[in-house]
Amino acid sequence: MPSQLxxxxxxxxxxxRIAPHAQLTPVLTSRTxxxxxxxxxxxxxxxxxxxxxxxxxxxxxxVWSLQAATxxxxxxxxxxxxxxxxxxxxxxxxxxPCHVIVPDNAVAAKRASIERQGAVLHLCAxxxxxxxxxxxxxxxxxxxxxxxxxxxxxxxxxQGTATLELLAQSGGLDxxxxxxxGGGLGAGTALALHxxxxxxxxxxxxxxxxxxxxxxxxxxxLRTDIVPDTVCDGLRGKLGAPNLALLxxxxxxxxxxxxxxxxxxxxxxxxxxxQVVEPSSAIAxxxxxxxxxxxxxxxxxxxxxxxxxxxxxxxxxxxx
Amino acid sequence: MPSQLxxxxxxxxxxxRIAPHAQLTPVLTSRTxxxxxxxxxxxxxxxxxxxxxxxxxxxxxxVWSLQAATxxxxxxxxxxxxxxxxxxxxxxxxxxPCHVIVPDNAVAAKRASIERQGAVLHLCAxxxxxxxxxxxxxxxxxxxxxxxxxxxxxxxxxQGTATLELLAQSGGLDxxxxxxxGGGLGAGTALALHxxxxxxxxxxxxxxxxxxxxxxxxxxxLRTDIVPDTVCDGLRGKLGAPNLALLxxxxxxxxxxxxxxxxxxxxxxxxxxxQVVEPSSAIAxxxxxxxxxxxxxxxxxxxxxxxxxxxxxxxxxxxx
Numbered sequence: 001m002p003s004q005l006x007x008x009x010x011x012x013x014x015x016x017r018i019a020p021h022a023q024l025t026p027v028l029t030s031r032t033x034x035x036x037x038x039x040x041x042x043x044x045x046x047x048x049x050x051x052x053x054x055x056x057x058x059x060x061x062x063v064w065s066l067q068a069a070t071x072x073x074x075x076x077x078x079x080x081x082x083x084x085x086x087x088x089x090x091x092x093x094x095x096x097p098c099h100v101i102v103p104d105n106a107v108a109a110k111r112a113s114i115e116r117q118g119a120v121l122h123l124c125a126x127x128x129x130x131x132x133x134x135x136x137x138x139x140x141x142x143x144x145x146x147x148x149x150x151x152x153x154x155x156x157x158x159q160g161t162a163t164l165e166l167l168a169q170s171g172g173l174d175x176x177x178x179x180x181x182g183g184g185l186g187a188g189t190a191l192a193l194h195x196x197x198x199x200x201x202x203x204x205x206x207x208x209x210x211x212x213x214x215x216x217x218x219x220x221x222l223r224t225d226i227v228p229d230t231v232c233d234g235l236r237g238k239l240g241a242p243n244l245a246l247l248x249x250x251x252x253x254x255x256x257x258x259x260x261x262x263x264x265x266x267x268x269x270x271x272x273x274x275q276v277v278e279p280s281s282a283i284a285x286x287x288x289x290x291x292x293x294x295x296x297x298x299x300x301x302x303x304x305x306x307x308x309x310x311x312x313x314x315x316x317x318x319x320x
Numbered sequence: 321m322p323s324q325l326x327x328x329x330x331x332x333x334x335x336x337r338i339a340p341h342a343q344l345t346p347v348l349t350s351r352t353x354x355x356x357x358x359x360x361x362x363x364x365x366x367x368x369x370x371x372x373x374x375x376x377x378x379x380x381x382x383v384w385s386l387q388a389a390t391x392x393x394x395x396x397x398x399x400x401x402x403x404x405x406x407x408x409x410x411x412x413x414x415x416x417p418c419h420v421i422v423p424d425n426a427v428a429a430k431r432a433s434i435e436r437q438g439a440v441l442h443l444c445a446x447x448x449x450x451x452x453x454x455x456x457x458x459x460x461x462x463x464x465x466x467x468x469x470x471x472x473x474x475x476x477x478x479q480g481t482a483t484l485e486l487l488a489q490s491g492g493l494d495x496x497x498x499x500x501x502g503g504g505l506g507a508g509t510a511l512a513l514h515x516x517x518x519x520x521x522x523x524x525x526x527x528x529x530x531x532x533x534x535x536x537x538x539x540x541x542l543r544t545d546i547v548p549d550t551v552c553d554g555l556r557g558k559l560g561a562p563n564l565a566l567l568x569x570x571x572x573x574x575x576x577x578x579x580x581x582x583x584x585x586x587x588x589x590x591x592x593x594x595q596v597v598e599p600s601s602a603i604a605x606x607x608x609x610x611x612x613x614x615x616x617x618x619x620x621x622x623x624x625x626x627x628x629x630x631x632x633x634x635x636x637x638x639x640x
Binding site: 026028047048050052109267270271274275276277307311 | 591
């Protein structure tokens with residue numbers, strides 16, 4: 001099932017499945033940011049989701065989709081951060097084991113968050129080979145079910161539920177913009193958005209230093225030769241195959257953003273919206289600010305995907 | 321009228337008066353912070369109020385309480401920050417002039433915010449004498465109405481509207497805690513809280529380095545001999561006379577907090593609640609953390625009073 005492409009109905013099913021566990025996050029608005037962009041912005045506050053990121057939606061849908069016998073053997077994933085914590089918590093809501101394989105250079109706050117949720121942490125070298133070897137080993141030893149961070153139909157359907165809510169809460173949108181990493185959020189957003197609003201546009205904000213998604217969309221085929229170099233630690237993953245297929249089918253448009261613009265947008269969101277969001281979220285506002293002329297008067301949904309910033313990196317706060 | 325003590329009915333009237341202009345701010349909750357305190361916490365997000373602080377409520381109520389002829393001459397106040405920006409915006413909603421007297425050592429972000437709202441800024445030396453002299457001069461020259469930051473019945477009644485909303489949004493509370501500076505928020509909270517829930521307790525969090533409020537409540541009379549020394553720039557003002565009278569009548573309890581504990585609580589609110597709040601707000605959570613044993617199982621409202629932090633003081637963000 002994970003390799004099949006999910007549909008809009010899967011997003012609807014996911015919404016019902018995760019409702020007892022996930023947070024219905026608020027939608028925030030700002031007169032100041034509307035004036036700055038010329039649009040009417042609706043910020044879906046997924047940094048206020050459980051574990052501080054939309055990732056809980058997909059992980060929760062995957063965990064609660066499992067048959068009881070499969071579930072009992074547990075779940076396993078590899079993740080540099082938010083998906084690991086999300087799967088750990090999702091497993092805990094069902095009382096099943098969870099194993100997370102984490103590169104040993106991952107952000108400290110995200111590693112701590114995974115452990116706090118009660119998962120077994122397996123550190124590996126920061127290479128795809130080391131990660132896959134350890135993942136295979138854990139699967140062999142435990143029989144745990146792999147829940148890939150984004151190239152998984154259950155995960156994609158779960159991520160789409162944020163946009164179902166956003167559309168209802170905002171009263172309709174012309175454009176939705178989401179950050180693009182592996183494409184779990186992008187593909188889920190595409191399904192939810194066009195299931196409800198076929199004419200709406202889907203924009204995807206991607207770091208210029210990790211723009212394999214934009215290149216893949218342009219080429220119509222996966223580009224795997226790009227080495228990520230960006231502060232957006234949540235967006236360094238390579239676009240997945242089912243994710244690309246869905247994004248092409250939904251005519252998603254990529255907008256690439258320089259890191260400096262992302263950090264400036266993050267500062268704006270902290271200062272004006274008073275929300276602690278991570279760079280991988282702020283990139284969406286940066287993308288909008290670079291495309292102001294196309295936004296005049298439009299109703300735009302912005303997915304604030306996560307808020308797991310390492311505050312220890314802020315000397316002013318750490319000094320206290 | 322400003323020197324009379326306001327009543328619960330004045331809070332009800334204020335709520336209707338400011339409704340067209342003020343934001344109905346959300347109430348946030350956190351499983352993590354509930355676990356940490358042993359209470360059920362309801363955070364009233366007044367840092368998401370217009371101009372980023374509850375102060376807009378009182379200022380707006382004062383401005384829209386004025387007779388047309390008085391209003392036409394404008395309003396004037398002295399403020400180190402949030403009240404100045406709030407009165408400036410409130411005046412703008414009514415299309416009348418506003419003058420703000422600001423000490424020349426005020427936080428840059430707050431000065432900029434006052435000017436952005438279109439008020440005339442008058443800088444003075446950071447002493448009470450210099451401030452009052454300039455205030456008298458502006459009043460004499462313009463006929464503007466003085467709207468004191470906290471020792472004003474209209475302002476107190478306006479601040480109470482946050483707690484009216486909080487009580488409705490939370491479904492009832494055993495304790496409400498608010499920061500204590502001049503006592504505008506404290507006195508307004510007292511009126512609203514006991515108007516709806518006579519048995520509920522009112523706690524007030526005050527910096528140990530500016531604890532004239534705690535000393536005044538203990539003495540039953542204003543203590544004016546304390547020189548403030550605290551990072552909580554919004555809580556350096558001296559408790560006002562009408563404010564003390566109301567707080568005594570409502571048996572408010574002061575809890576004093578060291579700055580280091582306030583900064584630690586601020587970091588918690590940024591990290592866990594993902595909200596950018598200023599030290600003068602975070603002090604309320606610090607006070608709760610110091611009184612955990614008294615809170616077990618209680619429903620506690622926490623007023624997050626403002627979020628106007630000078631992010632330029634964060635080198636990590638400023639470097640971008």
